[in-house]
Amino acid sequence: xxxxxxxxxxxxxxxxxxxxxxxxxxxxxxxxxxxxxxxxxxxxxxxxxxxxxxxxxxxxxxxxxxxxxxxxxxxxxxxxxxxxxxxxxxxxxxxxxxxxxxxxxxxxxxxxxxxxxxxxxxxxxxxxxxxxxxxxxxxxxxxxxxxxxxxxxxxxxxxxxxxxxxxxxxxxxxxxxxxxxxxxxxxxxxxxxxxxxxxxxxxxxxxxxxxxxxxxxxxxxxxxxxxxxxxxxxxxxxxxxxxxxxxxxxxxxxxxxxxxxxxxxxxxxxxxxxxxxxxxxxxxxxxxxxxxxxxxxxxxxxxxxxxxxxxxxxxxxxxxxxx
Amino acid sequence: xxxxxxxxxxxxxxxxxxxxxxxxxxxxxxxxxxxxxxxxxxxxxxxxxxxxxxxxxxxxxxxxxxxxxxxxxxxxxxxxxxxxxxxxxxxxxxxxxxxxxxxxxxxxxxxxxxxxxxxxxxxxxxxxxxxxxxxxxxxxxxxxxxxxxxxxxxxxxxxxxxxxxxxxxx
Ligand SMILES: Cc1cc2nc3c(=O)[nH]c(=O)nc-3n(C[C@H](O)[C@H](O)[C@H](O)COP(=O)(O)OP(=O)(O)OC[C@H]3O[C@@H](n4cnc5c(N)ncnc54)[C@H](O)[C@@H]3O)c2cc1C
Ligand code: SF4
Numbered sequence: 001x002x003x004x005x006x007x008x009x010x011x012x013x014x015x016x017x018x019x020x021x022x023x024x025x026x027x028x029x030x031x032x033x034x035x036x037x038x039x040x041x042x043x044x045x046x047x048x049x050x051x052x053x054x055x056x057x058x059x060x061x062x063x064x065x066x067x068x069x070x071x072x073x074x075x076x077x078x079x080x081x082x083x084x085x086x087x088x089x090x091x092x093x094x095x096x097x098x099x100x101x102x103x104x105x106x107x108x109x110x111x112x113x114x115x116x117x118x119x120x121x122x123x124x125x126x127x128x129x130x131x132x133x134x135x136x137x138x139x140x141x142x143x144x145x146x147x148x149x150x151x152x153x154x155x156x157x158x159x160x161x162x163x164x165x166x167x168x169x170x171x172x173x174x175x176x177x178x179x180x181x182x183x184x185x186x187x188x189x190x191x192x193x194x195x196x197x198x199x200x201x202x203x204x205x206x207x208x209x210x211x212x213x214x215x216x217x218x219x220x221x222x223x224x225x226x227x228x229x230x231x232x233x234x235x236x237x238x239x240x241x242x243x244x245x246x247x248x249x250x251x252x253x254x255x256x257x258x259x260x261x262x263x264x265x266x267x268x269x270x271x272x273x274x275x276x277x278x279x280x281x282x283x284x285x286x287x288x289x290x291x292x293x294x295x296x297x298x299x300x301x302x303x304x305x306x307x308x309x310x311x312x313x314x315x316x317x318x319x320x321x322x323x
Numbered sequence: 324x325x326x327x328x329x330x331x332x333x334x335x336x337x338x339x340x341x342x343x344x345x346x347x348x349x350x351x352x353x354x355x356x357x358x359x360x361x362x363x364x365x366x367x368x369x370x371x372x373x374x375x376x377x378x379x380x381x382x383x384x385x386x387x388x389x390x391x392x393x394x395x396x397x398x399x400x401x402x403x404x405x406x407x408x409x410x411x412x413x414x415x416x417x418x419x420x421x422x423x424x425x426x427x428x429x430x431x432x433x434x435x436x437x438x439x440x441x442x443x444x445x446x447x448x449x450x451x452x453x454x455x456x457x458x459x460x461x462x463x464x465x466x467x468x469x470x471x472x473x474x475x476x477x478x479x480x481x482x483x484x485x486x487x488x489x490x491x492x493x
Pocket of ligand 1: 021022023024025026027028029030031046066067092093094095098101102103104105106107108109110157158159160206207208209232233234235363364365
């Protein structure tokens, strides 16, 4: 690990004025610093900031402090009752030890698990812009099939963020100049394009202070994660689904996908196929057609295209059963 | 200089900010019970309790833990005065080479605390009501601790036994 200066912030305003890389749970940043994939000169410890609360908002939703741990969020009674898809996604991620450290803000900003990104002897446009992409034409079993570019085909590894995408969450931030803003999660992560090293719309030194969830819309909520092991493995494909039935028809559906793209994926065209329709295998297949119309495999990850279809069909069947 | 509270004792130490909590304990304080396996949060051999919650001590910096209550396997019990979890691992032969054992024991103690607090797991059918501690629940909740000797069946038995002892204190 490269040497760095360490500073501890007591308040959010202090954290943004110290100028340095924020460290929260440290479970992603330190992992990458040990490998010198990340080499910050200065770390600003934000773990003492008062951002550990989950509060009810005026509009009937929840405001989750950026430092709320993945464990505490998954176990929160209101989340379990009103946003079960989020509890399920969190519980399907990482391990008990990691969830006790991992924070809401850090989880959103965790970096890809692409092997070339992790291995500094290999080319990777995300780690070293302009060096090429080792995964294109290389080992790419875990890589993206949607929204890729010829510069990068990495996926975003978070489970939590997939559920939050289906829940239409938004991210509250504080900038170095003291101003604040609220960014809809759908606009928060970027596709790789020509600059895969830029992963979100955050500015340098911008601090995530909270994540907001709108009032729960109820519905049947499911998080299905398909992976190589039954526990403690990243998603190959995951689906977060919220489906509301009315009189034997799908009133509406909200769907988000993990393991498929550089960001937690949501495509409302898929939801439009389902809206107002009676559930059937043929309908679910049409939804999958909409999801995968532009999907492109890169060799080792070709299997993700049929796997995403089967996972979506299975989740929709479960969500609409008994209708 | 930083001050760390480990197993109820305060220690003053001079560490480079790069020092992980694991290395601070092992290399600076001679607390070598916690093991370094992968050093990347993947194996669980370094598990410690911080303020009662289990974490991977390899993926956190010692300087970040001033004021926290840290417990290592040494703080759970010692020969002659074993913690019920340590005794259960002995009784059930919950190890072969023993390298992952301190992490397994500390993690299992932390895990039982989470169950006592009503936390669900990915194996829980019902999110709302606390889960019965079945073998399936134990395996899911302990998946962050790997055992290269694959002593898993005996580890699960040991934890089941210890869970009963801690539920009905003597
Ligand atoms: C072995 C292993 C298995 C895992 N498995 C899974 C899995 O199955 N599913 C899954 O979803 N995740 C998994 N993870 C990833 C884990 O969820 C993340 O490491 C964790 O959520 C990151 O949160 P953190 O608080 O530790 O972030 P940190 O490591 O502290 O920070 C991560 C990044 O976020 C920035 N940051 C942190 N907080 C803020 C803030 N408030 N404002 C602005 N920037 C901030 C940091 O500067 C850094 O760039 C796994 C990790 C490991 C090591
Ligand atoms: S897929 Fe992206 S992260 Fe992986 S090697 Fe290519 S550029 Fe790097």
